[in-house]
Amino acid sequence: MRPELEIISAWIAPNTRVLDLGCGDGALLAYLSAHRHVSGYGLEIDTGNLLACIRAGVNVIHADLEAGLADFGDGSFDYVIMTQTLQAVRHTEALLDEMLRVGRQGIVTFPSFGFWRYRLQIAAQGLMPVGKTLPYQWYDTPNVHLFTIRDFEHLCQRKRIAILQRTVLDHAHRIRRGPQLWPNLLGEIALYRLGRT
Numbered sequence: 001m002r003p004e005l006e007i008i009s010a011w012i013a014p015n016t017r018v019l020d021l022g023c024g025d026g027a028l029l030a031y032l033s034a035h036r037h038v039s040g041y042g043l044e045i046d047t048g049n050l051l052a053c054i055r056a057g058v059n060v061i062h063a064d065l066e067a068g069l070a071d072f073g074d075g076s077f078d079y080v081i082m083t084q085t086l087q088a089v090r091h092t093e094a095l096l097d098e099m100l101r102v103g104r105q106g107i108v109t110f111p112s113f114g115f116w117r118y119r120l121q122i123a124a125q126g127l128m129p130v131g132k133t134l135p136y137q138w139y140d141t142p143n144v145h146l147f148t149i150r151d152f153e154h155l156c157q158r159k160r161i162a163i164l165q166r167t168v169l170d171h172a173h174r175i176r177r178g179p180q181l182w183p184n185l186l187g188e189i190a191l192y193r194l195g196r197t
Helices: 003-011 027-035 047-055 092-102 116-125 149-158 177-181
Strands: 017-021 039-044 060-062 077-083 103-111 161-169 189-196
Touching: 003 027, 003 077, 003 103, 003 161, 003 189, 017 027, 017 092, 027 039, 039 047, 047 060, 077 092, 092 103, 092 149, 092 189, 149 161, 149 189, 161 177
Parallel strands: 017 039, 017 077, 039 060, 077 103
Antiparallel strands: 103 189, 161 189
16 A cells, blocks of 8 residues: 555544545555455446456545535444546535545545745745646646645634644655654655544
């Protein structure tokens, strides 16, 4: 699993219900089911990933996150997770609201466009950043919102979303002291556990 998924799995209490938005190949849900005894579903739009989920024994529903989560009742899940997807959805605020309506807590991860290497690429080359976490060119990227850790925290404050836990990873996707002290500059991947105030 990607390093941030290992951190997320430590945040999930055993024997809980999880909804994974944009679950990809279902690796996180499969791990949580095997090691944390969670039950739940993944939502995925890509047909190749749907097949991978089915092969892995993950409960998956073909769905477009832009349509919302109206099929799920209030408080249906203990956790609603969205990894590396928040920047790729058009209706960010609405989806955050839906996450925290459907789940007691939300967990999101995203690449921070304030990371120093990305800033340097723009300043020195005049080109949009491309790297390990952002492997796309500007014209074929699925990312529709480019935001920083500070941007996200301002949004949470404005929407009265409680930040219950935050971890920031460096360029090698490790927990280091620098990104914890200066997250907006030295953090490449941000992980948040959220709730309602």
